[in-house]
Amino acid sequence: MIAVTGASGRVGGRVARRLAGQGVKTRLLGRDPDRLPELPGAVKAAPAAYGDAEAMRRALDGADTLFLVSAHEGPDRIQDHRTAVDAALAAGVGRIVYLSFLGAAPQATFTFARDHWHTERYIEARDVPHTFLRDSWYLAGFAAMTGEDGVLRGPAGGGRVAAVAHEDVADVAAAVLLGGADHDGAVHDVTGEEALTLAEAAEELSRAAGRPVRYVPETPAEAYASRARYGAEHWEVTGWVTSYEAIAAGEMSTVSDTVRRLAGHAPMTLREYLTAHPRSYAHLR
Template sequence: MSGLIAVTGATGRIGRRVVRHLAEQGVPVRALGRDPEKLAASPADDTRTAEYADAAAMRAALDGAHSLFLVSAHEAPDRVRTHATAVDAALAAGVRRIVYLSYLNAAPHATFTYARDHWHTEQHIRAASVPFTFLRDSAYQADLAAMTSPDGVLRGPAGDGRVAAVTHDDVAAAATAVLLGTGHDGATYDMTGPEALSFAEIAAALAAAGGREVVYRPETRDEAYASRAAYQAPDWEVEGWVTSYEAVAAGEMDDVSDDIRALTGHPPQSFADFLATHPRAYRHLLPPGTRA
């Protein structure tokens, strides 16, 4: 795809990888982010500071861009409106293509509350007058490790459900392929790992990697809310945490897709291989003094 590609969230876990891939291939890329100091380290020659909710700043930052890779904003009660502001600013700036980082099985009545936000954002993009592509992420493998407490307990109301978690590297590679390729207009791709694992299997994989006991402790909904009360997070945020597990229990996260292989030419990384190559992801589970 010819023309300047703008990448939002360019200092985040997906955006910075996409910027790096594009820059390494000599593609004109503009990195957008909220923090100018972090943007200074970007490999992109062109960087702009803008927040999604600031329509004027977004429009100015996207002026001259042909394609936009829109990484979803941080969770917030008004996230859909924030996304809509960014999309509208892109249209006003003349952007002619949007690739949006969405969520697996996004739907208006999805169990996972944040997945509903993604569906509404998709509908806003669909209503726009530009070609689009949606990349629907599963949960991230790194987050599964981070969700496990230092005492080796992975807890939540996931029941016996399964999740085909994916790596940030695989999603970024697929996004890069879409941004540089053709034939993706109107397509929705599911970004998943190669296997759907239960939380008991996830705990076992973490135990094998870390050389210590790690267990999955199923919770009821009430127990899940109670165990997270200590964080004193807003109600909407806690609901998002809890319903992410409930979506697994409901069978909404067990899809296994071949889309990453089809887009990149290589299979997505398994959870066991991810743990073997990314010990820092579970360093909080390693014995004291162990180097990760």
């Protein structure tokens, strides 16, 4: 049995469907049980927060493999991940596939990527067979971060990012989960095959939306100021701003062949993604 966390989300839900399509028994975990998919061979676990050790242990009891989608960003995310990993091992899980982030490192420019590095090291120290999937920015992010005024703004400069579709990440994750021990100890960068600047992404958004969309570079100070209106906590705004700064620093420009190699097809381009997901940029039309 494979336990899939985040099974009500855009990656976890797709992974669960792909596994069910292969006849694999799954245990589905999600923050909103009502949104968990109805799938053959799937058992819906009772709600369990990553930081609740006993609830997670009960939810994972009987699972052989855990697909661990990272928790929502927060100041306690590293500890929540550690608790979830320990609960999985206490429940008898013998393999963990963790959805990490591209460029995970202790001093990564993108502050949230540091959480992933610490989580990876914790899983390694538990001496359990594991695989890390380090995905890039999501293609959906280009439109999501563009305002209704048609402006995509941030301190990314002329840096490039090889963004990837949720669908392609799910295809890779399913292939790794089904591949078993062949992927033990592996770290797979999961990216698109085109590295775009935000100005180039804005051009694609313009074409799809039928109206001008432009990228406006900001300094870090300007980025913090323009996001102050959201009233978010400082750690969260820092994550938003540093995600752009990581692009400017060249930390997001990696282009891998992982999707083609493991999923057996080319990854979506931004143009293909926008064609397939018109609702993603509906606010721009």
